[in-house]
Amino acid sequence: xxxxxxxxxxxxxxxxxxxxxxxxxxxxxxxxxxxxxxxxxxxxxxxxxxxxxxxxxxxxxxxxxxxxxxxxxxxxxxxxxxxxxxxxxxxxxxxxxxxxxxxxxxxxxxxxxxxxxxxxxxxxxxxxxxxxxxxxxxxxxxxxxxxxxxxxxxxxxxxxxxxxxxxxxxxxxxxxxxxxxxxxxxxxxxxxxxxxxxxxxxxxxxxxxxxxxxxx
Numbered sequence: 001x002x003x004x005x006x007x008x009x010x011x012x013x014x015x016x017x018x019x020x021x022x023x024x025x026x027x028x029x030x031x032x033x034x035x036x037x038x039x040x041x042x043x044x045x046x047x048x049x050x051x052x053x054x055x056x057x058x059x060x061x062x063x064x065x066x067x068x069x070x071x072x073x074x075x076x077x078x079x080x081x082x083x084x085x086x087x088x089x090x091x092x093x094x095x096x097x098x099x100x101x102x103x104x105x106x107x108x109x110x111x112x113x114x115x116x117x118x119x120x121x122x123x124x125x126x127x128x129x130x131x132x133x134x135x136x137x138x139x140x141x142x143x144x145x146x147x148x149x150x151x152x153x154x155x156x157x158x159x160x161x162x163x164x165x166x167x168x169x170x171x172x173x174x175x176x177x178x179x180x181x182x183x184x185x186x187x188x189x190x191x192x193x194x195x196x197x198x199x200x201x202x203x204x205x206x207x208x209x210x211x212x213x214x215x216x
Contacts, residue, residue: 034056034057034058034216035056035057035097035098035214035216036054036055036056036057036214036215036216037054037055037098037165037212037213037214037215038052038053038054038212038213038215039052039053039054039055039067039167039210039211039212039213040052040053040210040211041208041209041210042208042209042210042211043207043208043209044069044208047076048071048072048073049069049070049071050068050069050070050071051067051068051069051070051208052067052068053065053066053067053068053087053210054066054067055091055098055212057097057098059097060096060097061092061093061094061095061096061097062090062091062092062093062097063090063091063093063097063098064088064089064090064091065087065088065089065090065091065104066086066087066088066089067086067087067089068084068085068086068087069083069084069085069086069087069110070083070084070085071083071084074113079114079115079120079142080113080114080115080142080184081114081115082112082113082114083110083111083112083114084110084111084112085108085109085110085111085149086108086109086110087106087107087108087149087206088106088107088108089104089105089106089107089153090104090105090106091103091104091153092104093157098157098165098212099157099158099159100156100157100158101154101155101156102154102155102156102157102169103152103153103154104152104153104154104171105150105151105152105153106150106151106152106153106171106173106206107148107149107150108147108148108149108150108205109146109147109148109149110146110147110149111145111146111147112143112144112145112146112147112179113142113143113144114142114143115139115141115142115143116143118138119138119139119141119142119143120138120139121138121139122137122138122139123137123138124136124137124138125137125138125140125141125190127190127191127192128191128197129191129192129193130192134190136183136190140183140184140185140190141181141182141183141184141190142181142182142184143179143180143181143182144179144180144182145177145178145179145180145196145197146177146178146179147175147176147177147178148175148176149173149174149175149176149205150173150174151171151172151173151174151205151206152171152172152173153169153170153171153172153206154169154170154171155167155168155169155170156168156169157212160211163213163214164211164212164213164214165211165212165214166209166210166211166212167209167210167211167212168208168209168210169206169207169208169210170204170206170207171204171205171206171207172202172203172204172205172206173202173203173205173206174200174201174202175200175201175202175203175205176198176199176200177197177198177199177200177201178196178197178198179196179197179199180193180195180196180197181193181197
């Protein structure tokens with residue numbers, strides 16, 4: 001009798017243990033599951049600038065984001081403002097991916113036809129190569145070229161609704177520019193440089209309010 005009771009108890013314990021393991025297996029999310037969000041910058045929409053991207057989870061706290069920015073304006077408030085830029089950015093979230101505070105590093109490449117802000121006046125243009133005043137004024141002139149940019153960013157991402165997030169972020173970095181200067185209307189070079197001019201500066205070149213939607 002005792003042997004029968006012992007066998008029954010062992011059998012019952014085995015059944016309970018197997019069921020518990022099956023329940024635990026179904027409740028635990030696989031570590032390989034990765035989230036992916038598509039996103040668009042709501043801050044730039046009112047001025048007709050497109051900034052869209054995709055953010056992919058690499059690990060529990062690390063993501064990789066790729067995005068593009070397109071400013072198509074041949075003239076915006078009287079200034080050339082065509083910019084086409086692509087960026088790759090790595091992010092580290094202090095809590096977990098897509099939630100809370102994050103920091104990141106990025107690298108960008110862009111081409112442009114624009115009038116730099118220091119040309120938004122009617123001062124006489126002084127050729128930097130020869131140091132003498134020219135026959136042009138700054139507001140007649142614009143620049144065409146390309147840039148390499150690299151820097152850091154920080155921000156905060158939070159949930160808006162199921163599958164929807166908001167990402168508030170800003171970044172700053174080094175812009176290395178290669179450009180040629182032209183006269184508006186005639187297309188002639190206003191500077192005396194052979195080939196491209198080169199300049200480098202620290203600027204805030206990333207930021208906004210990204211609305212994100214989860215794809216998986």
